[in-house]
Amino acid sequence: MGSDNAREVAKEVIKTIRKGRKVVLGKIIRKNKRYSQSISESPTKVTHTKSFQEEMSPIIKQMEKERGRAIKAMEEKDLASVQYQHLSDVIDKFTKNIQLLSGKDTERIGFSLSKMFKESQDDKPKLES
DSSP states (O other): OHHHHHHHHHHHHHHHHHTTOOOOHHHHHHHSTTSOHHHHTOTHHHHTSHHHHHHHHHHHHHHHHHHHHHHHHHTOTTOOHHHHHHHHHHHHHHHHHHHHHTTOOSSOOOOOHHHHHHHHHHHSOOOOO
């Protein structure tokens, strides 16, 4: 049953993409009444399923192909800066959507060097006077 639910979510995601709308996995999962609220708050529990991945595979491959075409177009030497910026935006969006729909991370959890330095200073033994 779980795999049927994941397939239904994948089909809804594909339908959303084809309509040109923004994919909000949590919202789509919530629409599928068979999933609990907690699952909609952790979409990777659905996107990491084999059935979701199988359903998404063709559209992900298509998106990768289109991203490749955009990258190839950027390699042309006589692009206007506006066209170059547009292609850059397209590649960025394709990359994020491919990552999202493949169940991979869409962002890097950053760290602050100043915070890291402070934490390393806190770990040093204090000298008593």
